[in-house]
Amino acid sequence: MNNDHPSVCLGRRAFLKHGTLVLTTASLRPQLLIADEKAPPLRVGLITDLHYADKAPAGTRHYRETLPKLEEAGQKFTQNQPSFLVELGDLIDAADSVAVEQNYLKTINRKFSAISKDRHYVLGNHCVDTLKKEEFLAGVEQEKSYYSFERGGVHFVLLDSCFRSDGEPYGRKNFQWTDANIPAAELELLESDLKATDRPVVVFAHQRLDVNNNHGVKNNAEVRQVLAGSGNVLAVFQGHSHKNDLKEIDGIHYCTLVAMVEGEGIENNGYSLLDIEPNGTIRLTGFRKQKSYEWDHQG
Structure with a gap:
């Protein structure tokens, strides 16, 4: 991951505007604003929890229908031309064999990769249920499972919480999905990375960093302390629990996105x-079941 400055307190007040929840920022350090205020907004396409699999529905999850759903999302992204796409985990569902799971991955990623050359994949627990991390990453042509990058004056961070409490990475059905952790080495790298940038930061994750239930990262309090301590993290976008949710903790918005596979x-x-x-x-503009939000800076 990629000048130290003191933490900034971000005051919020919420109200409804044209049916959309708006949260306003009472103050924000000038250093955290993008330098060219005349520049167009930086646009990112987001999807999560596709759980693609060539198998019959199970409960509310309709695995095969991810393909037409992704096609619709791809048409919207093509029309609106985001700078890049981020898939927030569980791109595929679990399979009983490596060969079958690799076929799921090949099928869905052929559709996803056709939408944009600039795309990023967060590891979800289902991505590495049968596959090993290196196998999944090779299948999507991504070198690392956690890293940072910059676009348009914004610093972006991808996290990987697919580690057991003992530090072992998920893979080959060697884990319980409720045992999600950010290991010490990744946490240290995150802290160093955030200290090294004075740009506004947006974080992408799969397992949730804002809850202590089964969908939460076990050491989420430590991770949040690092994020809040940097003073420059604006928001965290995450998936995993399949439902819309929004929390504000220590001046950071934790926005959980709805799953594509549901319904x-x-x-x-x-x-x-x-x-x-x-x-x-x-500004998050949601389509279909995804809610829309806006966090408005007021100087």
């Missing part, structure tokens, strides 16, 4: 476009 029919799709304005405003 029968295209009307139960869910995906979003994230716009980051030069003045610090963050």
